[in-house]
Structures are given as C-alpha cells and as structure tokens.
Amino acid sequence: MDLSRARWRKSTRSNTAGGNCVEVADNLSGVVAVRDSKDPSGPALIFKPQAWRGFVNLAKQN
Secondary structure, rough: OOOOOOEEEEEEOOOOOOOOOEEOOOOOOOOOOEEEEEOOOEEEEEOHHHHHHHHHHHHHHH
C-alpha cells in the first residue's frame, strides 16, 4: 500500500523520551495506518476505519 500521502501524527500518550511512540495516519481513503515513530521507514499496520475506532474505544475503557 502506498503511504506516501499519509499525514502522520504522534499519539498524545507517547512520551517525549523516545519510547512507546505510536503514529497514526487517518487521512487516507478507507484505511487507517499505524506505525512505530522510532522506525518511520519500517512496517505499518493497516486497519479499516471501523476496526480502528473499535480498537481505540476498547483501549479507552482500559
């Protein structure tokens, strides 16, 4: 999948010391991409928007 147009934003839960950094790109048509900000050229996980919303909602409950 071509992620060259992805606008990545770092999670507000990521710390500033360089650890536990997750970036999300939700500006792509029909998908949400997630990657490790410490490895921006590494792999990204791709979710359907509904699946991503479900994950985020469950994570907020815990």
